[in-house]
Amino acid sequence: MSLKVRIGNLELKNPFMPASGTFGSGLEYEDFGNLSELGAIVTKGVSLNPKIGNKPPRICELPGGMLNSIGLENIGIEKFVKVLDELGKYETNVIVNFFGNSLEEYIEVAKILDGHNVVSCLEMNISCPNIKEGGMCFGTDPNMVYTLVKEVKKNIQKDLWVKLTPNAGNLISIARSAEDAGASAIVIANTYTGMKVDVATKRPVLGNIFGGYSGPVIKPITLYHVFCCAKEINVPIIACGGIVTLEDALEYFIVGASAVQVGTANFTNPHILWELIKKMESYLRAENTSLSDLVGSLKI
Amino acid sequence: MSLKVRIGNLELKNPFMPASGTFGSGLEYEDFGNLSELGAIVTKGVSLNPKIGNKPPRICELPGGMLNSIGLENIGIEKFVKVLDELGKYETNVIVNFFGNSLEEYIEVAKILDGHNVVSCLEMNISCPNIKEGGMCFGTDPNMVYTLVKEVKKNIQKDLWVKLTPNAGNLISIARSAEDAGASAIVIANTYTGMKVDVATKRPVLGNIFGGYSGPVIKPITLYHVFCCAKEINVPIIACGGIVTLEDALEYFIVGASAVQVGTANFTNPHILWELIKKMESYLRAENTSLSDLVGSLKI
Amino acid sequence: MKDVRKINCDGVITSRRKIANNIYHIKIELEERFPIFAYGNFVMVHLKDYMNVLLPRPFSIFRAKNKILELVFKEVGTGTKMIATSILPFNVRVWGPLGNSFPFGKDMLCVAGGLGLIPLYQSIIKRNFKEVFVGFKNIYEAYFVKSLQKRGVIISSDDGSLGERGFVTEIFYQYLKRTNFKGKVVSCGPIGFLKRLWEIEREVGNIETYGSFEKHMACGFGVCLGCAMETPWGFVKVCSDGPVFRLKDVFGE
Amino acid sequence: MKDVRKINCDGVITSRRKIANNIYHIKIELEERFPIFAYGNFVMVHLKDYMNVLLPRPFSIFRAKNKILELVFKEVGTGTKMIATSILPFNVRVWGPLGNSFPFGKDMLCVAGGLGLIPLYQSIIKRNFKEVFVGFKNIYEAYFVKSLQKRGVIISSDDGSLGERGFVTEIFYQYLKRTNFKGKVVSCGPIGFLKRLWEIEREVGNIETYGSFEKHMACGFGVCLGCAMETPWGFVKVCSDGPVFRLKDVFGE
Ligand SMILES: Cc1cc2nc3c(=O)[nH]c(=O)nc-3n(C[C@H](O)[C@H](O)[C@H](O)COP(=O)(O)OP(=O)(O)OC[C@H]3O[C@@H](n4cnc5c(N)ncnc54)[C@H](O)[C@@H]3O)c2cc1C
Ligand SMILES: Cc1cc2nc3c(=O)[nH]c(=O)nc-3n(C[C@H](O)[C@H](O)[C@H](O)COP(=O)(O)OP(=O)(O)OC[C@H]3O[C@@H](n4cnc5c(N)ncnc54)[C@H](O)[C@@H]3O)c2cc1C
Ligand SMILES: Cc1cc2nc3c(=O)[nH]c(=O)nc-3n(C[C@H](O)[C@H](O)[C@H](O)COP(=O)(O)O)c2cc1C
Ligand SMILES: Cc1cc2nc3c(=O)[nH]c(=O)nc-3n(C[C@H](O)[C@H](O)[C@H](O)COP(=O)(O)O)c2cc1C
Numbered sequence A, B: 001m002s003l004k005v006r007i008g009n010l011e012l013k014n015p016f017m018p019a020s021g022t023f024g025s026g027l028e029y030e031d032f033g034n035l036s037e038l039g040a041i042v043t044k045g046v047s048l049n050p051k052i053g054n055k056p057p058r059i060c061e062l063p064g065g066m067l068n069s070i071g072l073e074n075i076g077i078e079k080f081v082k083v084l085d086e087l088g089k090y091e092t093n094v095i096v097n098f099f100g101n102s103l104e105e106y107i108e109v110a111k112i113l114d115g116h117n118v119v120s121c122l123e124m125n126i127s128c129p130n131i132k133e134g135g136m137c138f139g140t141d142p143n144m145v146y147t148l149v150k151e152v153k154k155n156i157q158k159d160l161w162v163k164l165t166p167n168a169g170n171l172i173s174i175a176r177s178a179e180d181a182g183a184s185a186i187v188i189a190n191t192y193t194g195m196k197v198d199v200a201t202k203r204p205v206l207g208n209i210f211g212g213y214s215g216p217v218i219k220p221i222t223l224y225h226v227f228c229c230a231k232e233i234n235v236p237i238i239a240c241g242g243i244v245t246l247e248d249a250l251e252y253f254i255v256g257a258s259a260v261q262v263g264t265a266n267f268t269n270p271h272i273l274w275e276l277i278k279k280m281e282s283y284l285r286a287e288n289t290s291l292s293d294l295v296g297s298l299k300i
Numbered sequence C, D: 001m002k003d004v005r006k007i008n009c010d011g012v013i014t015s016r017r018k019i020a021n022n023i024y025h026i027k028i029e030l031e032e033r034f035p036i037f038a039y040g041n042f043v044m045v046h047l048k049d050y051m052n053v054l055l056p057r058p059f060s061i062f063r064a065k066n067k068i069l070e071l072v073f074k075e076v077g078t079g080t081k082m083i084a085t086s087i088l089p090f091n092v093r094v095w096g097p098l099g100n101s102f103p104f105g106k107d108m109l110c111v112a113g114g115l116g117l118i119p120l121y122q123s124i125i126k127r128n129f130k131e132v133f134v135g136f137k138n139i140y141e142a143y144f145v146k147s148l149q150k151r152g153v154i155i156s157s158d159d160g161s162l163g164e165r166g167f168v169t170e171i172f173y174q175y176l177k178r179t180n181f182k183g184k185v186v187s188c189g190p191i192g193f194l195k196r197l198w199e200i201e202r203e204v205g206n207i208e209t210y211g212s213f214e215k216h217m218a219c220g221f222g223v224c225l226g227c228a229m230e231t232p233w234g235f236v237k238v239c240s241d242g243p244v245f246r247l248k249d250v251f252g253e
């Protein structure tokens, strides 16, 4: 009844990890639990140059979900490397989420991360505008995804996970492109673009007009995407979207996810990942089953 | 402070109407209000041949939303024409939602509806599989949408509204195709594909595995789609997704919708459309403004 | 039911009484007079102030007089838990009466299991039946027992903690075999109960059994097509074709 | 705050007392001992049982001793309405202490407006300040008045229904002009209040004003980057760089 799971060349002691951007560098959670007990630490998206992020307000609560328009604010790879050094003391995988505005930027950051001994694996966020191609999102075009993944992969030794944007419509072709180009795992998915208007002022509530919708309300849609891709894709799928309870995670495992990421729920309970791991242990024990038997066990 | 609005060749006495499939033929609501007071009646999707629909369970409640997998059950155009005769007694527009599994089926139904004197205008549901093209959804490919709309439009005199599926990813190019091909209005949008698993039995909750996600939780995403399309499209946009309160409708008007459709909320209050119309009148009076000033009044 | 007027109005739950394990009797004060209804009709109840509980819930009409509507329900999930535990007064929206009703006639039998008693209770009280069989799981889930006993109802419980021991369907079955009854039977209870009644009808012949069915519902009056039930002859809508069906029309070969 | 231990545990609101118009004082019984904290620190409170209210809410620590955490809050929206009206006991999850704190020192002045009194109250009670100015909108929104009066606090109200009439910022301004005070000022109040204090600092010079700021928050400890506040030198995180800032660092040119 082990919780271990292999994702590409990585072994995770359990299938639970935070979603990028909701767990800082991980260090901020030191007060709340032992980071070594997590399946992995996934750090906030980092880019070549620092990014100051979007105009406030940046968050907006909605019933059962939230919008955020952080704008990928980050300190840039140079400063971030020092944070990485600190993470080295934890006995778990360190997955670094990264992004760029051009192929070249993606490659450059990837190379730096690949050379850092604390980094276990890279998670590529492709929900970013391709500035060279007129700002169209990398992640919505199968060909762009193929090229991006292929070129980045050429330049690194470590495993590369590709995190999809659900705003692409049909995720199967995108996931397939990423797989064909050498991704070791597919993370499904990032946030759904949404907005909220303040009727009294007739202004968007977010400073950036729109933002990413996350939380429990997105789970039915992301679950469907995971279900569809799991049938078509051979590399492991890591599910991400709206997980709050163990049941939520189980639904994802049952439709075929090998591991899960928890995002927004870290804000409603900073201890949630540790609690989910404990509950998962009890569940597998009570059901006398194993994680591998659970994955993809949907009866249809 | 009139609530009147013109959509193509149609004049609506107010911008409130039901969403197809949540209002039956309209006649079922006779007990709950005077149908002549609505901006329009929009009937349940009809196809050339009767369709028996999907295996139960067909609905599943979720917090703030619901999944349905009715499967477009309908009695077929032949029997439906008799229902249409009965609707003739109401002094409002009758919009008939229709669909097909092939271009030919679409054209055939459209022609029959075009010839019926009770029908004010046709609403084309393009969230259906194109059986001839391997089952890919008509509504996710701009070229298929263009051909479909163009060919149907060639065969009819009446206005044609095109109702988009939000599962297409980028709706702007789809909306533009529909506009270029002759649509008089774009309805944004249908349901989001989603699913729910019963963890105890490891089975999908819906008999059809997945279904359409509707209700308040989808509003932030659909609102964003309406906002994006309203900037790019010249024909009127009719918003549909998660409207329960007047505020919800106002948000849609502010980002650029000319009219709105109310779906799931009809189930939680069969009188809701009449209440929204009353509240809208009071709102415009209190704010001393008009519908046309409100539409697209977003300050950014 | 086309000719019966329906209401759709706000109401307030003003009283709640626990009448058995997890079973409650409530009174709803409506803004309008509740219309004439028939046994078997139901209402949709929406918990207005709880966005979490999106859809309305179907409940059999237990009793209605002027502006007071009475329901009896069991706490089983999110919605019924809220009605069972929230502080009163509690706001709801109600529409109905909905659905068809039990057949009416002389010398019918009545069989009810657990909550299935609710839509039939008032008819039982009016002594509309030749013989009535009511079964409960055990004494803790039994309600209205004294009143039923007064009317000569044959009460049973699965574990024997109240009345005869055994499934109510079997007690009814023995009665049929003993009496060679011919005629109509009305029934309400869980799906397994209804299936067993159909087996009995097939075996003994000579009876026409009607039962009230349950399916998840969104609208309650035939527009959403969500309450489809499979029968050998295609789908039926439980809310508007039913909820009462002849068992043969649902289970029949 | 890195060296201060944080807790993250369940708690139960066991008492609630209305202390002014829409203002409540509550006691939360925590599962763990609340750690040492500094004036200005806050906690995040999550309403566990209400999925509707997704995010936790930030509240200044009013007082904490052993396992009892006390907060004072105003009912303004969905979440605070629930805390104000739900039946007790009411389950919450709490984490903290979070954020930085007010500077500490001798002979400081203190200016508080409305709810801004909360994070400063215990410090006022301990007579940590040379002079304290507290302003309320009117007598109905005023709380802890007697206790403040006992400590010689200068109380005012916008409409004169309590203490001196006028905005507390102006009474403070007059004081500065009269006394030529030099040194640190700590403050908490609405954003307009803080802006006015900055104008005053710029005009009179010689003072260093610190204020506590509010922004919508998701995490409360620096990970979500949701609480970004624009300053002439870029964004700061209100939750972890603040909530207390020198006004110059926020408004200064
Ligand atoms: C015609 C009809 C009459 C009924 N009369 C009564 C009655 O008088 N007293 C009573 O206690 N119960 C009655 N029921 C069952 C009652 O509707 C359900 O127990 C109730 O909807 C459960 O709601 P919940 O939120 O507590 O459960 P949850 O399981 O949390 O509800 C989730 C969803 O499932 C649906 N659901 C769950 N159980 C049932 C069920 N058995 N039937 C239909 N939908 C269900 C709910 O409506 C909701 O949409 C009746 C059902 C029908 C169809
Ligand atoms: C550091 C700090 C300390 C605070 N201390 C106190 C205190 O001791 N007593 C007190 O009454 N209030 C305090 N507040 C304000 C308090 O957090 C808000 O009044 C509360 O979050 C409103 O929640 P609601 O659900 O009632 O409002 P809603 O408007 O329904 O909430 C919607 C969203 O907006 C956020 N929000 C609304 N108003 C504010 C606000 N003023 N500041 C931050 N977020 C807001 C909510 O957190 C939530 O995410 C403090 C705020 C901060 C940042
Ligand atoms: C405040 C916030 C910041 C985020 N930042 C990032 C990021 O930097 N990189 C990324 O790939 N995803 C980011 N995400 C997306 C999450 O990692 C996750 O994919 C999404 O929130 C869905 O999961 P959830 O519903 O569990 O939150 C962010 C999400 C939130 C709410
Ligand atoms: C039960 C149900 C049946 C529906 N049937 C149809 C249909 O036949 N044709 C169609 O175009 N849309 C159909 N829809 C989609 C709705 O018209 C609407 O686009 C969607 O529900 C989003 O709006 P809402 O959030 O207000 O419900 C259906 C939706 C529901 C819930």
Ligand code: FES
Binding pocket: C216, C217, C218, C219, C220, C221, C222, C223, C224, C225, C226, C227, C228, C237, C238, C239, C240
């Ligand atoms: S519940 Fe909607 S059709 Fe029966």
Ligand code: FES
Binding pocket: D216, D217, D218, D219, D220, D221, D222, D223, D224, D225, D226, D227, D228, D237, D238, D239, D240
């Ligand atoms: S509230 Fe999350 S960073 Fe400040």
